[in-house]
Amino acid sequence: MHRAGAIGxxxxxxxxxxxxxxxxxxxxAAQLHGRRLIAIQTLDAGAEMAVNGGNPEFTDPVSWDHISGFVAFADAANRDYLTRITAAGKPMVxxxxxVAGLECPAVLADNGAGMRAAVTHLIRHHGCRRLAFTGFRDASDIEERYQAYLDVLRAHDLEPGPFLPAxxxxxxxxxxxxxxxxxLGPFDALVAGTxxxxxxxxxxxxxxxxxxxxxxxxxxFDNLDLAGFVRPELATVAQPLDAMSRLAVDLLLQRLAGADVPAEPQRLPARFVPRTSCGCTDFAETLPDLAADDARQRLGHRLASVLPADARSAEAAGRAAKLTADSLDAAAAGDPGGVPAAEEELNALLTAAPAPETLRVLSLAVQEYATGLRPGEGLATGRLDRTVQDIMMFLGRAHSRLQLGDQLHLRSLISVNYTLSMALLHRRDADPRDPSWLSLTGATAGSLALRGADGELVRTPGWRRFDGPAIPAGPTTVESFPPVEMLDAAGPEETIFVVRAKVGDSDRGWLALVDRAEHRVDDGRELVNQSAALLTAALDLRDQEEQLLRAARSDRLTGLPNRSSFAESLEAAIARRDAYGRPFAVLFLxxxxxxxxxxxxGHHAGDTLLVCVADRIRQCxxxxxxxxxxxxxxxxxxxxxxxxxxxLDELIARLGAAIAAPYRLGDRSARIEVSIGWADCTAGSTVEQLLQDADSSMYRAKAARAATIAA
Known part of the structure; x- marks a missing residue:
């Protein structure tokens, strides 16, 4: 069990x-320090990714009782909410x-350097002279990229091209x-903010x-996975997301330990990735020139270029470069024994950055190094060529396995989404309020905090895939949700996710589940978000069905059950009478x-009177x-x-007296009487017979009343 407070x-x-x-x-990074991670989605379930400057509707202090400090991503929440966090004594990065006016550290990609490299490349390598820009400049990072674009143009004595706002x-x-x-006129190149x-x-x-x-x-800018798959392949700037996240956790933990961490931005280098869209149509066959003369040093630079620019990545790339160079040197001398170890290190790089770009760079870098080793014609050259071919085939198979794994994963997500939709939206035996439907997903635990009619949150009994303490039901606050029993259910590599079950105007509460982070689908399409959206839709659907059922079984004016609903209750009473001898009586009023x-x-007064009569009957x-x-x-x-x-006589008398009391209908008063007949159930009684007997009894009572009045 984790002892320290969670990172949010x-x-x-x-x-x-x-x-x-x-x-x-x-x-x-949190796991390395023995900390839980609680990831809170600030957009409603199923929302599209179109937030700029923070979601102003997100104001809830979710899980604040469990969280010691926060890492906040761009566009997660507005300044007021982030200020509340720091005012509550919770450090944040x-x-x-x-965020202007917010005194806390920030970790950023070097937007300026990355953009300057991209724009310089267009001008120097491809001769572009009129460059347009498109982007959302209200976002601080896009504005930085735009200013870097202008800086490069000024440095080359070029006028800015058209600005196309996003x-x-x-x-x-x-x-x-x-x-x-x-x-706006023609332009040679378009520089996009994202x-x-x-x-x-x-x-x-x-x-x-x-x-x-x-x-x-x-x-x-961004180097999303799809940038290397679209046609033409998109030249872009890669952000060091992994290194940014790790640094953010390090800074946060330093602040939690009481260290004086400056409240200022720390920037990590971004890397320009040339591809077909920037005019580098031969990028797949060549690598950019490097100043390094030493072949091993050049190989190390090549391998490091596929990973974020940080110490851990540099160490992995250096290790892979050394083993690869050693294995190729040995193979040229007749000893291929070191190749498997080199292949495993190269595969680790490919797994860390599973993109076509990585496969291309690794393959070309290995071939480049081998070319410099050519020992001349003959047996040694053949050995080296076979070794390079073996490495190329290994990398190709490894990349194919990764692609197949992605395909199978996405196919599994589609299947889970379908199964989940059918269970929550179509199966009547699945209760959305019971989070055991999460067993259809990869989650290992789940809890729901649903909003009641009074607006208060109440947890339903939680669910766990594996044995452990029960996740209890009961009243809760948003600060204490999810319960500690669910937090303790999270494994070492798992995250606790919390998403608001709100779609449009329907706010059902909160869904929390334990799972691994999903990063192989588009933002907003991951199963956590879709599960919360489906939960909201399922709860809405059940409520609508219940409302329709009540409407079909109820009298619209008085809210009492209608004739058909009463007949069903009567049939059930007859069954109890026949099975257990439980008596009952039917009154006809x-x-x-x-x-x-x-x-x-008037009819309005008459309707009001019927409603009043129904209320008095209920009260009796x-x-x-x-x-x-x-x-x-x-x-x-x-x-x-x-x-x-x-x-029975006392109940009939009570009903009669209650209904006969005066009524106030607006500014008028009125009085009525009631005739009541009854029938009791005997062996062989049917619904129709009981209603007919009670009706006949009522008419006898009405006739007796009339006779009394006449006398």
Whole structure:
């Protein structure tokens, strides 16, 4: 069990290619220090990723009782919420953003250096002279990238090209059109603030008849996984997400330990990745020139280029470079025994950065080093060529396994999503309030805090995949959710995720589950987010079904059960009478004088009177009794466990007196009487017979009343 307080992560989404990678890296760093990680999604379940500057609707102090300090990602929450965290004495480190007026450390990619490298590449290597920019400049990191773009243009005595504003950092932010492009004039290259802006911009330009890289060149920022798969491959700047996350955790733990960590940004180097879209059409066959003359040093630089620029990555790349160089040297001399160890180190690099770009660089780097070893024609050359070929085949198979693993993983997610949808939305035997439906996912524990009619949160009984202390039900606060029993259920490499079960105007509470971070799907499409959205939809659907059922079984005016519903209750009472001998009686009530009220005071007054009568009937009955509106001004009552005698007589008298008391209808008063008949169940009784007998008894009572009045 972890003893220290948990580290909290605030993210718009808690999974996906960008935020999921950050969460996974923070989790790995937290694990090294023996800390739990609680990842809190600040967007509602199922929300699209279009937040800029923080989600102003996120105000809840989720899990604050468990969390010692926070790592907050860009666009997770606004300044007011982040200020509340620091005011509560919880240290915080920002990642990917800075917030004006907030005194806390921030870890950023070197936006300026990365963008300067990209823009310089377009100008020096491809001769671009008019470069346009598109991006959401209200975001601080995009503004930094834009200013770096301007700096490079000024350094080369170039005027800025057209600025094409974006409304956010994703595809939906590109709202300019082909007509805007015609008005602004042609450009050699388009620099995009983010990869997703770039992809949308490409589509707009294609609709205008302009193709990349034939008609213009393009670079962007982020190096998402899809950047290497789209056509043309997207030249972009890679952010060191893993290193940023690890540094953020280190800074946070230093602050928790009382160290004086400066409240200022710390920047990590970003790396420009040239591809087809920037005009490097031969990028797949060549590597950029390096100044290093030493072959081993050059190999080390090549291998390090596929990983984040930090000490741990440099150590892994150095180890792989040494073993690879040693194995190739030995193979050229006739000893291939070191190749398997080199292959494993190269595979570790490929696994750490599983992209086509990594496979390309590793393969070309190995071939480049081997080319420098050529011992001349003959047996040694053949041995070296076979060794290089073996390494190439090994890397190809390893990359294929990784791709197959991704395909199988995505196929599994699709299958789980389908199964989960069917269970929550279509199966009547699955209760959404019971989190055991999480067994259909990869989660290992789950808890729900659902909002009641009074707005208060109540936990339902939790669920665990493996044996351990039960996750209890009971009232809760958002500060103490999820319960400690669920936190203790998290394994060493697992994260506790908390997502608000809110879609649109429907706010059902909170879902918490224990699982591994998901970073192989788009942001917002991960199973944690989808589970919360499906839970919300399922709870809404059940409520709607219950409302429709109540409407079908209830009298719309009085809210009492209707005739068909009363018949079902009567059938159940008959079954109990036949099975256990439990007696009951049926009353038939008909209002005397109701028509006069309706005719003299109007139908609205008559409806009000019926509602009042229904309320008085309810007040006279016991919990086990059932009242219903038969129709018009007639009512039915089922008196459970009652036989003819004093109890029945007393109940009938009480009903009669209550209904006969005066009514206030607006500024008028009214009085009515009631005729009540009854029937008791005997062997062989049917619903129709009991209703007919009670109806006949009521008419006899009405006739007796009329005779009394006439006399």
């Amino acid at each position: 992560v605030l993210a718009p989404h808690v999974g996906g290619t960008y935020y999921g990678s950050l969460v996974a890296s923070v989790g790995a 920002l990642v990917g953003t800075t 409304g956010n950092n994703v595809e939906s932010g590109i709202t300019w059109t082909a007509g805007d492009l015609l008005r 990869d997703r802006n770039a992809l949308a911009a490409q589509r707009v330009l294609a609709a205008a008849g302009r193709r990349c890289p034939d008609d213009y060149l393009m670079t962007s 008909d209002l005397d004088g109701f028509k006069l009220v309706n005719d003299t005071l 009955l016991r919990d086990e009794d059932v009242a219903a509106r038969f129709g018009g001004d007639e009512f039915l009552v089922l008196l459970d466990d009652v036989s003819p005698g004093p109890v």
